Amino acid sequence: MSEPDPVRSPAATIEGQCDPRFAAVRDAFEANFRDRDELGAAVTVQVHGETVVDLWGGWADAARTRRWERDTVVNVWSTTKGATALCAHLLADRGLLDLDAPVATYWPEFGAAGKETLPVRFLLSHRAGLSGLREPLSLAEFYDWETTTARLAAMEPWWEPGTRSGYHALTYGFLVGEVIRRVTGQLPGAFLHEEVTGPLDLDFTIGLPEKEAPRAAELVHPRVASSSEQAALFAQLDPAAQAALANPPVGATEANSAPWRAAEVPAANGHGTARAVAGLYGVFARRGRSGERVVLSERAAERAREGQGSCRDLVLGAGFAHDTECALGLWLSGPNASYGPNPRAFGHDGFGGSCGLADPEAGLSLGYVMNRMGPRIADDPRKMALVEAAYAAL
Template sequence: MPEPEPDRSPAPALEGHCDPRFAAVRDAFEANFRTREELGAAVTVQVHGETVVDLWGGWADAARTRRWERDTVVNVWSTTKGVTALCAHLLADRGLLDLDAPVASYWPEFGAGGKEALPVRHLLSHRAGLAGLREPLPLAEFYDWEVTTARLAATEPWWEPGTRSGYHAMTYGFLVGEVIRRITGRLPGAFLHDEITGPLGIDFTIGLPEKEADRAAELVHPRPPQAGGQEAAFAQWEPVALAALANPPVGAAQANSPEWRAAELPAANGHGTARAVAQLYGVFAGRGRSGGHRVLSESAAERAREGQGACRDLVLGAGHGHETECALGLWLSGPHGSYGPNPRAVGHDGFGGSCGLADPESGVSLGYVMNRMGPNIADDPRKMALIDAVYGAL
């Protein structure tokens, strides 16, 4: 089947506002529609808590029948992970969670398979060796919290925990989330709402309530790999990468379904606006404050970006030939500038392009969300163009 032709339609009119100082961000956002096949998207930038860019435009569906509106929400895939990490850091800040304590001290069943001493920080930093399950995981069971967490508790690590990172693409949410549930009695989505997004009025949920479905953008799957299709790409992956990224295989079709939206997937099914992403990552950028509210202590916000050791990630290595370094639930920008020129800036990308960024030194937080997915897990060109424009304007 021939590759579909790139969209050549004119860039849509953008809505929202942009401080004149950050006009280059508006230009880059508009260029994403003209030259990078953007369908519908939004970007928000805050500097020291002040919103300097809040733009949206394009279409919320593949058929181009619904405009992207101010309150359009979209599944942001792994950009959710930084939000789930924020919940864990809030518990640590309150003295309810010790990041150096064994996971099994909160979740006794987790101590099976040689994991009795594995500390919580290894879950947050993708160093637990639990990047995926070895046995096939059907979607229906993947959506079942009790089934998936029980399987993770019983399994053995793929590698010696703490020695390497290997991206826990889907398991991260169940692992960190079950610790949250064991401490609070609430699933991460409920904890997030009760403690952070509800009180602060932030438009972000883990999963999506059925009543909100009408304002959700439709995700559009990325183009298939050029050489041989998805199956050929999978054949080149190591077993641990297959377990992490393709067990179960998920994409736009699954993420658009009512079943996905109804599930609790704190690694991958957060739904929100770019504004909400910027506000949530703004807690880290604001050294614990967002929107005038103290969410974390300064020391807790700083702890979140403590590097846990650079290495060539065992799961992402095929796509990132260079070394990367995870902090405690967020990725460091590092020498390659994934989140701008400050190597200690942090953020998290979502499959296909979305991004949250936090840079305490410059006071910048950024949220970027979209519905036409690119083929990359991280560092989508659209995101990088926006980040370059932000830092060029500072």
Template sequence: HRAGLSGLREPHSLEQLCDWELTVARLAAQEPWWEPGTRSGYHALTYGFLVGEVVRRVSGLLPGAFLEREVTGPLGIDFTIGLPGKEAGRVAELVHPPAATTSEQASVFAQLAPAALAALTNPPVGAAEANTSWWRAAEIPAANGHGTARAVAALYGIFASRGSYGSRQVLSAAAAERVREGQGSCRDLVLGAGFAHETEIGLGLWLSGPNGSYGPNPRAFGHDGFGGSCGLADPEAGVSLGYVMNRMGPHIADDPRKRALVEAVYAAL
């Protein structure tokens, strides 16, 4: 999220977003919105292509196939990037949050810098798009993972258990620890208008920090999804959590349902 490629400058349609080669080629050719490495800005859709293309060039596999081969398949974790056709009957329909008025939308957009507009609106994606068969089948790693809450908790559990899953060592303890190497606290260049506080990202995941987004341990970490979903890991407490829902709230992060759930889990420890 520090690469300066939070969104595409060139108009990019939903159909084009499903074209892996085109999307990564445009990202590779684009001038960054800010000097890479100097600030964080949420790469809402582009993150999966940037990291996923590195995975593809190293392994020869797109990230969905790589995840299945290396992690979810061997461990029996019920999570996929893109939805296999045979699982179509299991997926829940997303219910979009109540629409903002035109004036409310205009007020929000007026606060957004060009990098933020590109990240969040090029192309615009909501429940209507996410409920289509073509979206579910596509390879959009930052936005169309499909899984149960138990599966999300299991994936984060690898980090909470310092790289292990049951009797298997999926990552070395050192590699699992690296995910929470802080990259510097700052006001996020994409989401900053929606937060009254600075945030800090590790290697792709947010640190809980003083705001306690992922519980009272400031070194716990996780990620929220638009609408309310979240996952977190707290290695010190030995806890991981997954929350998924189909009735979306209006928040990009820190949905009240998520906050209540996190608080309840830690109160029970």
């Protein structure tokens, strides 16, 4: 690593460290502020466990009164799902969870409405047909773990489970998370801290403790089409997609609130630094290792990227030029090159731009977090510029 070398651009002050070999990543990070309307952000790149890029800059709030600091944390939306998946794979690796067993083996109430034989792997791969609840759910109900999981257990799937993927934007965390709770007696956030982020000293939590709120960045709404245009587009979606994306509707306003931060939403309210995201996804990139610690066996780490069938996703399909393929809790890079040129690289994006990436062949992991949300659920141009620059430097 080179010594810290602050880099100033017209748009922001960039701080941190960047190995000279990866100067292209620093250039892309600067360009995000200059050309892509970045407000505040951080990016970390690790190669074979060595941190080669660790940069941050910009503003932690819309009013530009707080600088983005080295320890600024931010809600990363669905980039959280990689951390929740890691918990499930850890349990499977220990022989405590069988991914091919029916969910009802661990969560008996889930066996209602024709779901008696639905296997755990369908939850991880967004193929369970439970992309969103059928009946309207208030935010207060959504934040209540018992209410939301009970409704999911009783629910009839939108489509025949296993036949296709349909992104479980919010329900994923409650579904996988309740299995984790039934096996361990702990909610995913507590289990993640005890087994992974605590021992690895990673600054990442599901939800955000109140004492950490002063260092949290403020999320800023994306600049989007008019409300009438949005409504017209939304009306064209399949009901299962509408349920996934808007029951209940959540955005920057909700994610900046104390109730959201106090809740357990293992699909979407992880808070952390880019450094922590790179470390979490780095466990997959290093085939189960973090430093000298073995977190997962190589077999378990490899199983996480087993493709579960390529298709046009029922919820996300319109946003991609090609079919996509979910593995067991993360998405494969595939023909979209969402996580670089290796089609078997994998990772997860968060609504508005954030990303965690793992490429075992290259030994590469990347974490990118930001607070000005873009309009896309995945493959934000800022993230793609950083990913392309990281690979160009290898």
